[in-house]
Amino acid sequence: MVPESIKMKLYDAAKNGDIATLAELLQRDPNLVAEVLYARSRNVLHIAAMHGQESIVEMLKFHAQLARDLDSQNSTPLHIAAARGNVAVASRLLSMAPETLWWRDVHDMNPVHIASMCGNVLILTELLRLDHSPAMERVHRGQTVLHLCIKHRHKAAFDFLLPRLGELICAKDDDGETILHLAVRCNRLTLIKDLVERTQIDPQTQNSLGKTALQILIESKPDISRDHIQMLKPLKIPSTNKISKVFPNLSDTTMVVVVLIATMAFQAAISPPGGVWQEDTTSHKAGDAVMASSHPKLYKHFVRANNTAFVSSIITIFLITTRQPSGRIFFLLISLLAMWVSLASISVSYGASIMVVSPNTKTQSLVVLIIIVVVVSLGIIGFIFAYNIIREWYLRRTSDHHTALQRLETPADTLLSLVDVILRTSDRPY
Structure with missing residues (x-):
């Protein structure tokens, strides 16, 4: 049993960094530090870490078990050093018991x-110097370290961690909320702008209640006036960036279409309409297309259209799989044009096939089919163009702020615009 006076003397030495007293006590009893516990089940190393006494921690470096001891809160001395922000103490404790970084x-x-949570960037630098894995661990309700930085208003720590933890940028907690949702809920307006502009977070991401960050922001700011709505001009984002954000969905749809067209063209090539000859004769060989003998002119149109559909589909597949269009408008236009050519060509191929298998159909009607395909394609493009013009005109004239917010160019533009309005009309920095 250690006398109370010795316990207090040891406590004061650890608290005040009294190396001489500690050395004297250890000389009398080398096991003293392992036998003494203070309030909350803390040992001498807990006390030294709490008061930032690096010299005491250095003296106790051969007592590594002290660095592994848990207090009543299951905290190691390294937990306490991380909260207090003493880099030198944290570094020495980490070298004594590196495994406690995970505890x-x-x-x-x-x-x-x-x-x-405490915003200690220097401590984070030291703790993550060799391994970023501990920062990937989730906490209560699935939140990440980025969620903690936002919740506790530590932007410096957030800026330090963001480029190092790319996998966590779009991570959701147990409520389905990203760091963008949390930034909106915590009214971190300047941080919202940074997140939308600097990261790949999709503003359309919904939480478990089906709400986007934009919807949460609108609900939290019901007092935005109609005059302020006039200030909601979408921030200009380069067109290539917009295309890059839209491209993944566009490419998935395009890929499905062109693969289907390529399959149809390949099948039509090996199984032409009307079938193939089954035996050799003086006029043909087994395996030749019947259509080549019965409708030679129409067969030439069929082969040309089918080959065009197949080749243009292969070109589109190649462009999409190499991911070239995602950052270059030129390649994206080529891939879209190739897809349209595939659609038109397979339509002509279909028309030629119908003429062969349907009785009393004249070859000249193929020209009519080509004209119909061209007119329909141009009509669809014209409709899309007219729709966008009318939509833009409507958005300029609408006065209802919920309608306006929901119909601006993109969710990212709208979110940035609303944040910009609130920042300009509020005295608060966040």
Whole structure:
């Protein structure tokens, strides 16, 4: 049993960094530090870490078990150093027991989570110097270290972690909310702008209640006046960026279409309409298309259209799989044009096939089919163009702010615009 006076003397030495007293006590009893516990089940190393006494931690470096001891909150000395922000102490404790970097306290947080919550960037730099894995661990309700930084208003720590933890940028917590949702809920307006402009977070992402960050922001700011709505001009984003954001969905749809067309063209090539000859004769060989003998002129049109459909489909597939269109408008236009050529060509091929298998159909009607395909294609393009013009005109004239917000160019533009209005009409920095 250690006398109370010795316990207090040891406590004061650890608290005040009194190396001489600590050396004297250890000389009398080398096991003293392992036998003494203070309030909340804390040992001498907990006390030294709490008061930032690096010299005491250095003296106790051969007592590595002290760095692994847990207090009543399941906190190691490294947890305490991470919260206090003493880099030198944290570095020495980490070298004594590196495995404690992963250990969690009663709040399910490891030292990296504690440092993020407290905004200690220098501590984070030291803790993550060799391995970023502890920062990838989730905490209560599936939140990440980025969620913690936003919740506790530590932008410096957030800016430090963001480029190092790319996998967590779009991560959702147990409520389905990204860091963008949380930034909106915590009214971090300047941070919202940074997130939309600097990261790949999709503003259309919905939480478990089916709400986007934009919807949450509109609900939290019901007092935005009609005059302010006039200020909601979408921030200009380069067209290539918009195309890059739209391209994944566009490419998936295009890929399905062109693969189907390529399959149809290939099938038509090996099984032409009317079938193939089954035996050799003086006029043909087995395997030749019957259509080539019965409708030679129409067969030439069929082969040309079918080959065009197949080749243009292959070109489109090649462009999409190499991902060239996602950043270059030129390649995207080529892939779209190739898809349209595939659609038109397979339509002509279909028309030629119908003429062969349907009785009393004249070859000249193929010209009519080509004209119909061209007219319909141009009509669809014209309709889309007219729709966009009318839509833009309507958005300029609408006065209802919910309608306007929901119909501006993109969710990202709208979110940025609303944040810009609130920042300009509010005295608060966030």
